[in-house]
Amino acid sequence: MQIGNPSLCLSMVMLVLPAFPVLGEESQPAREYQPPPWHLVDLWWDIGRDSPFESYSIDVDISEDVPTTTNLYIAPIGLGHLSKTPFYGGLQTQADGYPKRDQHLRKIGPGFIFSMWGQRSLDAIRPSVGGFCQSSGHEGDFVSVRRPYEWKKGRYTYRIVRMDKEEVDGKPFTWVGVFVYSHEKDENIFVGALRFEEENLVLAGNVASFVEVYGGRIPVSEIPKVTVTLGNMRVNGKPVNAKTVTAIYPHNVPDYAAAEARDGQVVITVGKPVENRNERKVQLIGE
Numbered sequence: 001m002q003i004g005n006p007s008l009c010l011s012m013v014m015l016v017l018p019a020f021p022v023l024g025e026e027s028q029p030a031r032e033y034q035p036p037p038w039h040l041v042d043l044w045w046d047i048g049r050d051s052p053f054e055s056y057s058i059d060v061d062i063s064e065d066v067p068t069t070t071n072l073y074i075a076p077i078g079l080g081h082l083s084k085t086p087f088y089g090g091l092q093t094q095a096d097g098y099p100k101r102d103q104h105l106r107k108i109g110p111g112f113i114f115s116m117w118g119q120r121s122l123d124a125i126r127p128s129v130g131g132f133c134q135s136s137g138h139e140g141d142f143v144s145v146r147r148p149y150e151w152k153k154g155r156y157t158y159r160i161v162r163m164d165k166e167e168v169d170g171k172p173f174t175w176v177g178v179f180v181y182s183h184e185k186d187e188n189i190f191v192g193a194l195r196f197e198e199e200n201l202v203l204a205g206n207v208a209s210f211v212e213v214y215g216g217r218i219p220v221s222e223i224p225k226v227t228v229t230l231g232n233m234r235v236n237g238k239p240v241n242a243k244t245v246t247a248i249y250p251h252n253v254p255d256y257a258a259a260e261a262r263d264g265q266v267v268i269t270v271g272k273p274v275e276n277r278n279e280r281k282v283q284l285i286g287e
Helices: none
Strands: 020-022 031-033 038-046 055-062 072-082 085-097 106-117 125-127 132-136 142-148 154-168 171-182 187-197 206-213 226-235 244-248 257-262 265-270 281-285
Touching: 038 257, 038 265, 055 072, 055 085, 072 154, 072 226, 085 132, 085 142, 085 154, 085 171, 085 187, 106 171, 106 187, 125 132, 125 142, 206 265, 257 281
Parallel strands: none
Antiparallel strands: 020 031, 038 206, 038 244, 055 154, 055 226, 072 085, 072 206, 085 106, 106 142, 125 187, 132 142, 142 187, 154 171, 171 187, 226 265, 244 281, 257 265
């Protein structure tokens, strides 16, 4: 994961580090950007009041195959909360992780991830068969499940689901699993599950999405050109319409993404320079 303290707005979560010159397109002068990760755009969705949680899902359409030589993170759930426990997840071109029995970090290529903040115990992780995991404190304590999958262009539904209960030292916990459905292949991929504290989980009514470039520094000309469309949000299987959606373009990162609302969805164009951006916070849907 490439975000920091989840209690802060996504536009503020990236580490505050000194800026260094980065050569952009050959026709453009050098610009100063903070080191990656670069949140190209963060979206905040207001989906209404907090809800007792059984499931939550959102669709993501990807217009082009993204080269696996790049490091692009498309996070349909860039930040959410279940009974105040923050979590996030999405699709990465180059994920990493390890089996629970052999905690040697390795690259696993394209894949899906699901992570939860405020936890380090491997007992709170349930990888899928053949899946991977991670427990780390390098960006704040978190645990994560990762599933290798060579995702391509097309539509995917990213869905978190309430699963079984468990009692630990007299306290109730609930396992939450993640499934990603490929509409083109008509297959449902189980990514893994994480154990959340509390029995009756509540989904907060504000969730985020983001598109991010992570890993080592690259010329901005190498940011992948792709269109990402997000929409069709469902809570407990029922469609919900966002009351408001706000796009935030963080400072000190390349202006290489633009979001707009279309028929209740948000379409993000990635990889094309946006000249002279004046507004860093733009309301796309709602008053």
